[in-house]
Amino acid sequence: MRIGLFVPCYIDAFFPQVGIATLELLERFGHEVVYPRDQTCCGQPMANSGFNTDCAATEALFVRNFSGFDYVVGPSGSCVHHVRDNFDAIEQTADVKEVRSRTYELVEFLHDVLKVDAFPWARFPHRVGLHNSCGTLRRLKHATPSELHEPFFSKPMDLLSRVDGIEFVKPARPDECCGFGGTFSVFEEVVSTKMGYDKVGDHARAGAEYIVSADSSCLMHQQGCAERIGVPLKFIHIAEILNGASA
Amino acid sequence: MTNSAEQLPGRAMLHPEMVAAEDNQAMYRDGHRLDHAEGASKPLRSRPEPQPRGAKIHGNRPIDQAEAAARFIASPEHEKMHDERLWDLRQKRDREMHHIPEWEQLRSLASAIKEHTLTHLDEYLDQFEAHARANGIHVHWARDAAEHNRIVHGILSDHSAKSLIKSKSMLTEECGFRHYMASVGIEVIETDLGERIQQLDKEDPSHVVVPAVHKLRTDVAKVFADTIGTDPENSDVHYLAEAQREATRPLILAADAGMTGGNFVVAETGTFVVCTNEGNADLSANVPKLHIASIGIEKIIPRLEHLAVFVRLLSRSALGSPMTQYTSHFRGPRAGGEMHVVLVDNGRSERLGLEEFWTSLKCIRCGACMNTCPVYRRSGGLSYGATYSGPIGLIIDPTFNARKYSNLPFASSLNGSCTNVCPVKINIHEQIYAWRRELVKRHDVPLVKKAAMKAAGELLSRPAAYRAAIASADVALAHLPRFVIYNGLNAWGKHREVPHPPKQTFHSWYKANRGGTQ
Numbered sequence: 001m002r003i004g005l006f007v008p009c010y011i012d013a014f015f016p017q018v019g020i021a022t023l024e025l026l027e028r029f030g031h032e033v034v035y036p037r038d039q040t041c042c043g044q045p046m047a048n049s050g051f052n053t054d055c056a057a058t059e060a061l062f063v064r065n066f067s068g069f070d071y072v073v074g075p076s077g078s079c080v081h082h083v084r085d086n087f088d089a090i091e092q093t094a095d096v097k098e099v100r101s102r103t104y105e106l107v108e109f110l111h112d113v114l115k116v117d118a119f120p121w122a123r124f125p126h127r128v129g130l131h132n133s134c135g136t137l138r139r140l141k142h143a144t145p146s147e148l149h150e151p152f153f154s155k156p157m158d159l160l161s162r163v164d165g166i167e168f169v170k171p172a173r174p175d176e177c178c179g180f181g182g183t184f185s186v187f188e189e190v191v192s193t194k195m196g197y198d199k200v201g202d203h204a205r206a207g208a209e210y211i212v213s214a215d216s217s218c219l220m221h222q223q224g225c226a227e228r229i230g231v232p233l234k235f236i237h238i239a240e241i242l243n244g245a246s247a
Numbered sequence: 248m249t250n251s252a253e254q255l256p257g258r259a260m261l262h263p264e265m266v267a268a269e270d271n272q273a274m275y276r277d278g279h280r281l282d283h284a285e286g287a288s289k290p291l292r293s294r295p296e297p298q299p300r301g302a303k304i305h306g307n308r309p310i311d312q313a314e315a316a317a318r319f320i321a322s323p324e325h326e327k328m329h330d331e332r333l334w335d336l337r338q339k340r341d342r343e344m345h346h347i348p349e350w351e352q353l354r355s356l357a358s359a360i361k362e363h364t365l366t367h368l369d370e371y372l373d374q375f376e377a378h379a380r381a382n383g384i385h386v387h388w389a390r391d392a393a394e395h396n397r398i399v400h401g402i403l404s405d406h407s408a409k410s411l412i413k414s415k416s417m418l419t420e421e422c423g424f425r426h427y428m429a430s431v432g433i434e435v436i437e438t439d440l441g442e443r444i445q446q447l448d449k450e451d452p453s454h455v456v457v458p459a460v461h462k463l464r465t466d467v468a469k470v471f472a473d474t475i476g477t478d479p480e481n482s483d484v485h486y487l488a489e490a491q492r493e494a495t496r497p498l499i500l501a502a503d504a505g506m507t508g509g510n511f512v513v514a515e516t517g518t519f520v521v522c523t524n525e526g527n528a529d530l531s532a533n534v535p536k537l538h539i540a541s542i543g544i545e546k547i548i549p550r551l552e553h554l555a556v557f558v559r560l561l562s563r564s565a566l567g568s569p570m571t572q573y574t575s576h577f578r579g580p581r582a583g584g585e586m587h588v589v590l591v592d593n594g595r596s597e598r599l600g601l602e603e604f605w606t607s608l609k610c611i612r613c614g615a616c617m618n619t620c621p622v623y624r625r626s627g628g629l630s631y632g633a634t635y636s637g638p639i640g641l642i643i644d645p646t647f648n649a650r651k652y653s654n655l656p657f658a659s660s661l662n663g664s665c666t667n668v669c670p671v672k673i674n675i676h677e678q679i680y681a682w683r684r685e686l687v688k689r690h691d692v693p694l695v696k697k698a699a700m701k702a703a704g705e706l707l708s709r710p711a712a713y714r715a716a717i718a719s720a721d722v723a724l725a726h727l728p729r730f731v732i733y734n735g736l737n738a739w740g741k742h743r744e745v746p747h748p749p750k751q752t753f754h755s756w757y758k759a760n761r762g763g764t765q
Contacts, residue, residue, distance in 0.1 A: 009707070012753040013717055014746040019753035035757050038710040046707075048661065050683030050692065051700035057708030086680075134662035138676075146341060147619065147667035149350040173334070177621045181660025186738035188658055190317035193742035194326070194625050195660070224743030 002032045004066045006074030006103065008216075009041040015216045021243040022075040022106055028121070028243070029114055036065040043089065044082035048182045056089040063090070063099050071113065072103040075239045077136030077215050078182070080105040085139060105140055106239055107214045111155040118162055121244040125165030128241075129208035130156060131199070131222070133215035134177050142214065146175050156214055156238055163241055169206040176202075180221035196225030200233055210234045212241060295465035295482075296324040301450070301629025307651050309691075312658045315630035316622075319461075329461055330624040336457075337618045339567020340668065346569075347559070357556050358672035361609035364547055365599060371514040371547045372590065378517025382579035385587040392422035395591045399424070399506070399539055400431055402587050406537050408433065408503035414521065414528035415439040416508030417455055417612055418543050418591055420634045421647075436498045438527035440488070443495060447474040453628030453636060456565045456614040461627040505531035507577075509542035509588075510611065511557060515550045518578045519588065522561060522571040529575055536584040540577065544590050545608040557611060560670035564615040598646045603681045607642050609671040616665035616675055622658055631655060638665035642678040645686070653691035656682035717752065 003026055007019040026033045042062055043055030062083070066072045074080055083103045090096060110116045136142040136156075143154035160166055179185070179195025186192075200222050203211050211233055213219050219235040226233050236245065299322040302315035320326050344350045364371055376386045385402075389395035395418075403411065411433055413419070425446065428435045437443040441459040445452050448470045452458030459467070464482040471487055472479035475494040481487075507528045509519040519540060521528040532538045548554065562571045580586035599605050617623045617637030628636035633644040633652055641659060644652035656679050665675040686692055706713055739745060751759070 007753050014749065016749050016751060016753035016756050020756060023757075035761070037754070037757075040710055040713045041707040043704075043707070046700050046704050048680070048683070049657075049696070049700055050685075050687035051697070051704070052684050052687070054700045054704030055707075056704075058704060061708050061710070134660065134664075138663035138667065145664070145667055147664055149344050149347070175664075177660045177662035177664070179621065179660060181662070184657070184660045188313045188316065188622070189738040189741055190313065190320050191622050191625050191658075192660070194320050195621050196743060198330075220746050221743065224739070224745065227744040228742060 001070040004069035004072040005033050005035045006072050008076045008079040011216050018075050018216050018237040018239055021239040025239055025243040039065045042079045042082050044079055047086055052089045059087055059090045063096050066099050067095055073106055073109045075106045077105045077133045077140055081135040081139040107156050119242050122242055123164040124241050126209045127167045127169050127207055128210045128212045129169050129171055129203035131211050131213040133218045136214050137175055169208045171202040171206040173202055178218050178222050180218045185221055193225055196221050197229055200226040200231045204231050204233055210236050212236050212238050214238045296322055298466040299325055302632030304632055309653045310632035312630050312654055316626035319627040319630055333618045333624045336567055340564055343563040343567050353560055354670055354672050357560055357670055360553050361671050365608050371549055374514040375512055375517055382517045384579055387589045389589050389591045391593050395422045395589055396427040398589050403504055410434040410502045411504045411506055412436045412438050412499050412502040412531045413506035414531045415442045418541050438531050454614055454617055455612045499530055502535050504537040505535040506539045507532050509540050509546055511554055512542055512547045513551050514547055518576055521575050524572045526573050539587045541589045544592055544595050561613055564670040565613040594646055604678055606673055609673050610639055615668040619664045619668045638675045645682055650691050653686050
């Protein structure tokens with residue numbers, strides 16, 4: 001199949017290794033992966049702040065870039081959530097609807113579409129704390145949130161448990177928001193960073209060496225918080241582990 | 248929570264607010280917590296941490312929730328206690344939920360009953376009025392807060408009542424009822440312990456269920472020392488609770504009239520139900536001969552059997568207890584007594600007409616969304632500067648005053664936990680998102696933010712300009728977070744480190760490693 005690789009703006013600029021890992025990982029399964037060069041952003045930062053009309057042109061650009069693929073896959077839950085669930089600043093033509101419905105976050109794409117059951121090249125002999133971003137957990141439904149009385153499942157856990165040597169730790173508040181929240185991180189920077197301190201502290205107390213997540217934005221925030229208060233944690237995107245990163 | 252404090256006799260009887268935050272170093276003997284002097288296990292603090300106060304109110308100007316939240320966080324003992332106490336309630340709620348296999352069905356049922364009722368509100372209110380009158384209850388209709396206050400004042404005047412004992416009611420907070428009563432010379436005595444603490448401290452409730460949850464017991468000791476003459480050095484919860492009881496009980500016994508709210512109003516029976524954990528509503532309703540109940544029109548449910556759904560959800564969601572200690576049904580006046588119900592609109596009809604926001608009227612005021620909200624837990628309820636705080640406040644408050652509460656919908660990370668715990672399935676986080684759009688549409692957002700978003704929108708829709716702007720990652724750091732540092736301060740880097748710029752962007756890597764064609 002022909003996959004459009006969606007590399008969100010902050011991953012492009014700050015976490016290129018996550019884009020590379022996503023590209024290589026998808027190619028390992030024998031698919032044609034294309035990176036449309038003119039992509040910038042999905043429009044989420046403006047939309048989340050209420051400025052929906054200001055993201056119309058960005059959304060239109062996204063659709064131009066990603067029309068015609070079998071699937072569009074991006075390693076960022078909140079961006080995919082925006083494209084799939086909110087992306088309504090532009091007219092909902094057949095083309096727009098098509099692109100939106102074909103857009104997948106990496107974990108769900110591997111788990112639900114490709115149904116991957118082995119990562120023989122991957123080995124990660126470390127204690128990790130899994131951070132499900134709120135976008136992946138409560139919008140894209142990667143896992144059962146603790147608030148609901150529903151049978152437990154976790155797609156990222158399913159995938160990661162197929163990686164040799166990995167060990168999970170259990171933080172006390174596994175699905176509490178880390179405080180990133182897009183522009184919330186600056187609009188309410190004191191609350192945001194306090195939530196971040198608490199989050200990294202919780203994982204550290206649980207014995208984690210790494211926090212792994214399907215969202216680099218949460219990790220960027222948590223890393224900034226951990227470095228500021230001196231919590232010796234490392235941060236890694238799930239794509240990197242699944243693609244065989246050693247540390 | 249294996250602390251022996253759990254087994255303390257009488258602890259279960261205490262109002263949750265009177266139980267201090269867990270102290271792992273506390274010592275116990277014969278089931279009693281030892282005081283510092285007895286236990287000698289930890290140093291006496293020279294001075295307790297002062298209580299952080301809520302948002303600064305400047306008339307109609309937008310409340311700066313972030314500023315008040317920052318002050319709350321700058322009081323670490325308060326913030327930590329508050330976060331842990333409310334998280335504990337959330338965990339207890341989860342435990343109760345897991346005891347009910349049909350929990351999610353109950354939520355759906357509760358939501359459906361409320362949606363049905365709200366879309367037939369006029370019919371059910373008429374039914375209630377007819378049945379209540381037949382039961383001997385006087386029914387009044389109040390369009391807004393002022394009318395509510397006037398009606399109640401009128402009833403009290405008719406009885407020459409000079410003092411009123413009341414149980415906790417968010418509706419009367421909405422109506423500024425205590426201030427109004429003070430202005431007409433009628434003494435109001437709150438009978439809910441937390442609410443009484445707040446009244447004595449001249450503060451609004453910070454939470455819909457546990458109104459003084461933001462206070463440490465040292466704060467309460469100070470309030471009581473200043474108002475009812477307790478020993479300012481003694482913050483023992485038993486001592487404080489008993490002193491308050493001694494001080495208030497005579498006022499209760501001598502009161503001319505009693506007031507309650509109402510958790511549920513039943514149309515088919517013309518009756519209403521009040522749920523409390525202290526029995527104080529029953530004192531308020533039963534000690535004086537005159538009982539006035541102020542109730543929002545959205546509290547109505549069609550049939551008595553529907554109550555079973557809500558009563559199972561309410562206290563489990565609120566405090567993680569199977570049921571409130573008291574669930575009192577009021578069916579009519581006692582012999583020789585009089586009962587009045589004031590049905591209050593105060594903006595509810597208008598809210599019912601808001602396409603994106605009308606389902607917020609399903610709310611049963613359990614506070615579960617506050618307990619789970621990571622922002623609320625770290626901010627304190629008074630930081631919102633509004634009657635309703637936390638997630639439900641973010642979507643209700645702007646309906647009262649869109650300008651004054653225009654910042655509130657931004658006081659959320661949009662994590663969505665509130666929606667998941669809501670027993671009546673209000674899509675709270677989606678309404679928060681929708682309010683942001685609405686406020687931008689109404690121009691109730693700062694201009695600088697507006698300019699930054701417009702600039703971001705323009706840059707991100709023009710690939711060449713965008714690429715030029717972030718040609719190297721170092722430059723990206725200066726440009727990309729435009730929407731991040733729009734307020735002119737480096738809000739990102741104040742309390743956390745900025746990301747480490749990589750050698751090249753993904754874009755440049757792709758160009759270098761995967762050739763020039765696509």
